[in-house]
Amino acid sequence: MGWDPSAPSATPGDPLWIPRAFQGTGRHDAPDRYGCLYLAEEAVSAVAESLAPFRGTGDLRPEFLVRSGLALGLAHLELDAEALLVDLDEPGVLAAEALRPSIVATGHRTVSQAYAVELFERHPDAAGLRWWSSLEASWLNVTLFDRSLSTVTVQDVHALVVDDDVVVSAAAFLGLA
Numbered sequence: 001m002g003w004d005p006s007a008p009s010a011t012p013g014d015p016l017w018i019p020r021a022f023q024g025t026g027r028h029d030a031p032d033r034y035g036c037l038y039l040a041e042e043a044v045s046a047v048a049e050s051l052a053p054f055r056g057t058g059d060l061r062p063e064f065l066v067r068s069g070l071a072l073g074l075a076h077l078e079l080d081a082e083a084l085l086v087d088l089d090e091p092g093v094l095a096a097e098a099l100r101p102s103i104v105a106t107g108h109r110t111v112s113q114a115y116a117v118e119l120f121e122r123h124p125d126a127a128g129l130r131w132w133s134s135l136e137a138s139w140l141n142v143t144l145f146d147r148s149l150s151t152v153t154v155q156d157v158h159a160l161v162v163d164d165d166v167v168v169s170a171a172a173f174l175g176l177a
Helices: 043-054 091-096 110-124 146-151 165-173
Strands: 036-040 073-079 084-087 126-132 140-145 152-159
Touching: 036 043, 043 140, 073 165, 110 126, 110 152, 140 146, 146 152, 146 165
Parallel strands: 084 126
Antiparallel strands: 036 140, 073 152, 126 140
């Protein structure tokens, strides 16, 4: 996300801003039904997801860490312990929801968006979906539905720079180092 430390809560530049008007192409996007935030349980996963479009362009450059004129920020968010996530990394959940791993991880967004809408509607108490990164299966990500923003607390945010350890790790993983 492009981070603006002076942005009012839930507006562009704030870690909890949901860019619903710009959604529609992401893995679980359904802007006509809900807005969502894409989060990662591991910082390296979040940074790698942001840098992935630059694979094959050569070495990491500072401009890769800028969006809409703002430095990318890495936010540490905390989800309430009581918040329910539909955990697509659990075989029992996949079986109960009649989902196969190949469907969860598909690159075909219309497929992943369709099952996300079904899960959103079938689980009205769910804060979001937990799933594995298509970059590295051991990295777990969360799609947080806008209906559950009240279950999230911002713990910390900092602007990313090319020599941050997490940026260096993500860049190396993607071949940008």
